[in-house]
Each structure stands twice: as C-alpha cells, then as structure tokens.
Amino acid sequence: MQKRKKNIDVIEKMNEFGKSQTPFLFMVDFEMEAPMVIPLHALDSNRLIYAMNDNFVSYQNFNPINFENLEPLQIIKKPIGLKTFKKAFGQVLANLKKGNSFLTNLTAETEITSNWSLETLFHQCKSKYKLFVKGEFICFSPETFVQIGSSGKISSFPMKGTINAQIEKAEAIILADEKEKYEHTTIVDLIRNDLSSVANKVWVERFRYIDRIKRQDGSELLQVSSEVCGELGVNWRERVGEIIFKLLPAGSISGAPKPKTLEIIKEAERLTFKSEKRGFYTGVFGVFDGEKLDSAVMIRFIEQTSEGLVFKSGGGITSRSIAEKEYEELLSKIYVPIL
Numbered sequence: 001m002q003k004r005k006k007n008i009d010v011i012e013k014m015n016e017f018g019k020s021q022t023p024f025l026f027m028v029d030f031e032m033e034a035p036m037v038i039p040l041h042a043l044d045s046n047r048l049i050y051a052m053n054d055n056f057v058s059y060q061n062f063n064p065i066n067f068e069n070l071e072p073l074q075i076i077k078k079p080i081g082l083k084t085f086k087k088a089f090g091q092v093l094a095n096l097k098k099g100n101s102f103l104t105n106l107t108a109e110t111e112i113t114s115n116w117s118l119e120t121l122f123h124q125c126k127s128k129y130k131l132f133v134k135g136e137f138i139c140f141s142p143e144t145f146v147q148i149g150s151s152g153k154i155s156s157f158p159m160k161g162t163i164n165a166q167i168e169k170a171e172a173i174i175l176a177d178e179k180e181k182y183e184h185t186t187i188v189d190l191i192r193n194d195l196s197s198v199a200n201k202v203w204v205e206r207f208r209y210i211d212r213i214k215r216q217d218g219s220e221l222l223q224v225s226s227e228v229c230g231e232l233g234v235n236w237r238e239r240v241g242e243i244i245f246k247l248l249p250a251g252s253i254s255g256a257p258k259p260k261t262l263e264i265i266k267e268a269e270r271l272t273f274k275s276e277k278r279g280f281y282t283g284v285f286g287v288f289d290g291e292k293l294d295s296a297v298m299i300r301f302i303e304q305t306s307e308g309l310v311f312k313s314g315g316g317i318t319s320r321s322i323a324e325k326e327y328e329e330l331l332s333k334i335y336v337p338i339l
Contacts, residue, residue: 003033007245010035014241014288021237021290025050027131028285030249030278037241040287049122051130052287056147057294059287065123071115073124077311077334078111080272082327088271089323095264096319103186104255104264106326107282107314108272110334111307118304124338126214129296131285137303140337142213142223145250145284145295148240152232154199156191158252159211160184160316161224162329170222171210179320184208184224187316190251190258191228198243199230215335240288250297253282255316274310279303281312300333 010026014037017024023040025048043061051060085108092104114121122132127140144157161180163170174180188204195202205227213221236243255261270276281303286295301312313333315326 011241013037018237018240023290029280029283047134074115076113085327086323088268091268092317101261104317105253109310112309112311139298140300141296143297145297148293150291152236155229158187159225160187165220165222183316190256195230202230205229
C-alpha cells in the first residue's frame, strides 16, 4: 500500500510538472519502491549530478573538472564464481524450459576496487547518460529508455546482444547468431507491446543496428540495438508520469512476459546479489526540459556499499543460452568508458 501511494504521488507530480511545463528530473528504482521527482531548479548539485548528451538533447548540471596528474585507472575485479553463476543460471533455464518465460535478464554483483573515487570516475567517463548520487552510486549508461519529442513521438532503443569488437568479423558474427537474434527479437516485440499500452500507433523504425562502445582499456564492445517508435498525441505532457510508470520496469532488463519473469529474477538473483533487491540498478532516470523528455536505463552501474564498491552487470538468458558464454558477457561489461 505504501509503495502504491508513493508511486501515485510521484506520478501526479510528474503530470503536474508536465502540464505546467516545469523542467524536472526523475529516478525510479527497479522494484519501484523509492521513486523520486525533483524540479530542476530545486536540484542539489552537491549531492546529485547528471549529464545527457546525444543527438536528441544535451543537458548537465555541473561544470567539468580538470583532474591533473591522475594515475592511470585501475579496476580490480573479484567476480562471483562460475559455479555460483551456474546455480542462478540453472534456475532461470529451468523456468525457460517450462515456458514460464521466453527471455529473462539475469544480473550479478562483482566486487571491485579502484584507485579513482566514484566522483572522479563520473567526471572522467564518457557516456550518453551519466548519473552520480554522492555516497551511493554512479551510472554511465549507453541505453536510452524512452525519448519523447515535443510533438508526442515516443522512441525506445532496446539493446540486446554484445560482442568484443576485436574478434575477427565480430559484427557479422553477432548479427548471424541465432540465439542473439531470438533474444533481440523477443525484446523488440516486448517493447512494441509496452509502447502500444501508451501510444496510438507503434512501429519499428530500425531493426538490429550496431552501436560501438569504448572501454577504458581502449577496446570496443559492439552492441545490437533497435528503434521502436509510437505516437502519444499533443497532450502527452499532462500524463507524462502515467506514461513512464506504465512502461516500467524496462523490458530490456527484465524479460518477457514481465510479471512471471520478475518473479524468476527475484528468486535467481538471491544467489548473485548480497541483497535481495537491485535498487536503482536497472531502474530508469530522465529529464523533462519543459518541452521534451529523455531517459536512460540505469545499466553500467557502480554502487558504494558498506563493504566497498560493487559493479552490477548482466545479460539476457534464453533457452538457447550457454552458461559459460553468459558469464563471460557479464564480466565483459565491467568497464568504464573513460575519456
């Protein structure tokens, strides 16, 4: 009941700000238990800073810091063992084979140490979407949740399928992989269904194109993306909160069908997480500037815990998945795209 009331309060505030065209930032955790919305004029930049930079918008609430004489970045990983991952993977796979889910996003925590602080990492990393909450976490996400233009066109860009760009013919390999194609198509169908719940008309603008993402060691990852669009109508700002919450949690980091898949995730991730909740990892954050809205899925995520830093990462599991390959993908996503 308390969770529902908090969500309703945030939805109503977002609708109110949308109607009055008051710029705001919003954040919603994966479990949708601690959502927040803050007018941009009331945002405390000593506690929370963000940047959103792509062809759609360019926002940030801080001045760049020039760090001098920085030592080269070092990140030491202490991942969960393959044996532990296989137990969680096995639970997911058993449900997939029973038909309880078609695609399940399984994630894990990796303990890390770094010679840079979270704030330094935030300022030095380059990503489409960045968020830093002091003493809590940083996020440097390449993945858009939804973008809404002033005319009411809504666009989503699900990312599914990752490969090291250094592999010979990497692009051809990832696009030809049947498991990856099935996984990606499943997510595109899910996003189409999600957008259909809020939009009048929905279509796939682009299907399975390649994004290139740089890691701190200079190497690149190739990620497969699609673009799914819809039309909301001119009065979308008055119901912007309802629109966002109706689409949560993001399909690309949950799975299909959503309700049962969320149950599977909760059970399986008890083995890969010290806590039973993802928290803001794989939640969403975004900015409404009074005219349009841009938002991100909070992946590529480092959290400050009482025991140190943890890097949270994962990937989509289908009935065709192989545990060792999924484990390798999980570890390959532990990187910081520094400048």
